[in-house]
Amino acid sequence: MSKVRMEKLKPMDTRLSRWGKALAHPARIAIPRTLSQRDACVCAEIVDHLPLAQGTVSQHLKDLKNAGIITWTVEEPSSCYSLDKKTRSQLAGEMGRLFEEITSGCNSTTCSTKVKSK
Amino acid sequence: MSKVRMEKLKPMDTRLSRWGKALAHPARIAIPRTLSQRDACVCAEIVDHLPLAQGTVSQHLKDLKNAGIITWTVEEPSSCYSLDKKTRSQLAGEMGRLFEEITSGCNSTTCSTKVKSK
DNA sequence: TCCTTTTATCGCATCTATACGACAAAAGAT
DNA sequence: ATCTTTTGTCGTATAGATGCGATAAAAGGA
Numbered sequence: 001m002s003k004v005r006m007e008k009l010k011p012m013d014t015r016l017s018r019w020g021k022a023l024a025h026p027a028r029i030a031i032p033r034t035l036s037q038r039d040a041c042v043c044a045e046i047v048d049h050l051p052l053a054q055g056t057v058s059q060h061l062k063d064l065k066n067a068g069i070i071t072w073t074v075e076e077p078s079s080c081y082s083l084d085k086k087t088r089s090q091l092a093g094e095m096g097r098l099f100e101e102i103t104s105g106c107n108s109t110t111c112s113t114k115v116k117s118k
Numbered sequence: 119m120s121k122v123r124m125e126k127l128k129p130m131d132t133r134l135s136r137w138g139k140a141l142a143h144p145a146r147i148a149i150p151r152t153l154s155q156r157d158a159c160v161c162a163e164i165v166d167h168l169p170l171a172q173g174t175v176s177q178h179l180k181d182l183k184n185a186g187i188i189t190w191t192v193e194e195p196s197s198c199y200s201l202d203k204k205t206r207s208q209l210a211g212e213m214g215r216l217f218e219e220i221t222s223g224c225n226s227t228t229c230s231t232k233v234k235s236k
Numbered sequence: 237t238c239c240t241t242t243t244a245t246c247g248c249a250t251c252t253a254t255a256c257g258a259c260a261a262a263a264g265a266t
Numbered sequence: 267a268t269c270t271t272t273t274g275t276c277g278t279a280t281a282g283a284t285g286c287g288a289t290a291a292a293a294g295g296a
Contacts, residue, residue, distance in 0.1 A: 009169065010144075010148065013151070014144045016144075017144045019141075020141030020147070021142040021143075023134065024138040024139040024142040025135050025283085025284085026128075027131075028135070029131040030131045044241095044243085050127075052284095052285080053286055053287075054242090055244080055285085055286065055287075056285055058243065059283095059284080059285085060284095061243095061244095062244080074243090074292095076242080077240090077292065078242055079244090142253095143253085143254085161274095162273085170255080170256095171255070171257075173255080173256065173274080174255055176275080177253095179273095179274095181253095192262095194263045194264075194273090195262065195271050196272055197273060197274090
């Protein structure tokens with residue numbers, strides 16, 4: 001999408017869509033889940049749990065880093081990944097609010113507005 | 119992603135990633151929000167509120183339909199869109215569980231597992 | 237210094253997503 | 267029967283996402 005068009009959309013919607021995009025791939029769902037369920041913080045272990053090449057997993061990890069979902073510490077030669085606490089709650093909060101909005105509104109089952117003429 | 123690879127991932131992760139993908143575009147955040155906040159159920163009004171061509175909006179509406187997020191009734195020549203109640207709660211429920219999982223696990227700040235040798 | 241280990245990045249190929257304008261479809265109005 | 271209105275779909279073009287193997291980088295060990 002072009003920058004011009006993006007600017008005409010609400011910043012909040014763009015921000016939320018970034019959360020969506022970050023979670024728009026099975027591997028990027030599986031990685032945070034793995035980090036929460038197991039102690040597999042080392043990159044190599046994450047790779048072992050996914051049917052993807054190391055380079056590909058590293059790319060997904062980068063996406064999750066950019067989205068602020070995970071943090072990492074470098075302990076050469078390995079990297080330790082973990083879930084970002086601060087952003088976790090922010091994610092849950094913002095998405096929760098979105099769901100509240102969506103859940104609370106528009107209870108009509110038929111069309112309430114019509115365009116009869118111009 | 120190829121079918122072979124998809125099959126090696128958990129079905130739950132694939133299902134959740136579809137929710138993410140459906141919400142991975144600002145327009146597909148804005149449309150459900152509009153449907154919840156206003157009574158703009160007629161397609162033409164949705165188009166008026168977005169900086170996108172009618173055909174493009176129709177495509178996004180199709181995506182949201184396929185994801186099960188919105189429902190619609192046809193009242194020729196117009197279409198009335200609304201949020202899908204059943205799927206709304208499902209979405210909130212599944213995503214909520216994911217966030218719970220993510221939020222509850224992995225409190226360590228340093229690496230807990232290391233691969234020293236093979 | 238030269239290997240080993242581990243991870244990030246690059247180059248490339250392919251597939252998907254997104255956008256637009258133009259057109260098709262459907263039903264009421266004239 | 268024809269026109270109008272509204273929406274869905276198509277063809278096409280471009281940008282982004284995704285994948286892999288190969289390579290670079292960084293630090294410790296031999």
